[in-house]
Amino acid sequence: MTDILIGAGTLAGIALVFGLLLMLVNKVFHVPTDPKRDAVREVLPGANCGACGFAGCDALADAIAAGTASIDACPVGGSDLAKAIAEIVGAESPDAQKKRVATVICQGTLDRCKEKFPYVGIQDCVAATVVNDGNKSCKYACLGLGTCVAACKFDAITIDPHDKIAKVDPDKCTGCEACIKVCPKNVLVMQPVDLPVRVLCRAAEEGVLVSDNCKIGCIGCELCHDNCKFDAITMKDHLPQFDYDKCVGCMMCAEVCPTAAIWGDFDHRKIAKIDPNECIGCTICKKTCQFEAISGERKSIHKILEACTGCGQCVAKCPKKCITLTVREHVRDANAKVGTSETVAAIPKADTKEE
């Protein structure tokens, strides 16, 4: 019995002495650290996975506190973490740090963009490109042979064998750009995940050539350019170029596009709403509206018509701040403008044209 007690006692004594020693050493050699850095380290996942490119969470916390790494550098934490870090660091609002994902700039599925010849070689886009620029009739088209799928480590790209078009799952995409590097056709580009409109065609040739090859290609008709009220579109190489700083997300370009080469996020299209209790009938919003979508006489409560595109220009101009933007429940009715009958029934969303 005493043997056990002596053994346990000695070991406990050693442990106690070591513990005190360690405490003492920690006190004496304490290195004051940046409280900001410690707070950042606190919110980081702490898995030390190294996916950010730094040697663990401690190193990343150092870099973020020093300002050499961006607040969304941790791919594991995602946007929630970026927000939390932004609060600590007091950096730019997380809105400026929108998630960017790879986007396929082609809609040329097999029923829209025919095959030039049946390709039976190696099932790889790079190999197929060597053979007469690939087997799709449009030389800019996504070949859909899966070089990007093989390059994606996050299982974010799928290819439907009937469509032969790569499809990126924006939730799974981490923005590592591995697919962009391997794509021989350059149909993958990095874009913010929440763009209202996108040009999903990169056929930089004349309209006749494009329309021969593909039913959904951009024919360079410039209708989008002409209909953009905000000067956000310029034409280059027979393709529209978007200036997303100017784009307000009215989606008129996608609406007027005759070939649906411009994709619009119609599911999230907005509509303005006037609070009738606050509106004083000043007509400022009516004058601001570029789409003739606000009706109402001076001194009477104004009304938003179904022609509203959700561009949000009136929201900023309203002196009473009584206009808000909400997601539309119905598809925009371009005919419901000021002066037309206001009883035009809104078309339910499900009956819309597909593209």
Added chain:
Amino acid sequence: MTSLILIIISGVLVNNLVMSQFLGICPFLGISKKTETAFGMGMAVTFVMVLASVITYLIRAYLLLPFNLEYMQTIAFILVIAVLVQTVEIVLKKVSRSLYQALGVYLPLITTNCAVLGVAISNTTAVEGGYNLIQSAVNGLAGALGFTLALVAFAAIREKLAMNDLPKWMDGFPGALIAAGLMAVAFQGFAGLI
């Protein structure tokens, strides 16, 4: 003096920790992709191993042996090594920031490195009654240098391997493990040197 030289040759070549005692295999495979980091790890291990050899000798000679507690030696040694590594880390962080960053994540890894414990225990069993203080320190140094030698040489081999076009089933760890086996065979050639 001759005994010290013999201890060094034994530790570095003949009874190499990794190659003939198969201790410390984890960092041997884990941190052998680049010669630079392998060398950094080797130096960190050297530092800790010499200190651990000295302190475990003191603990054994002045605490465990007088109380007949030799059977507690493993637990006591683990305690010593863990505390030692922690202390070294804290002190380094304050005294030499650059060295702390150079060693980086390897320092805490040594806490669980069985080679350190292996040397501490072999200090007590190598000869009848164990090495004395100087011999223990030299044995720790020799063991660590042997570990560094194996680690750096293996890292160099793996760097060359990575350049080569290996068949897919050999690429990465399979090829590295075969190379490690061949290295161990080569080290067997030192057997009988002393």
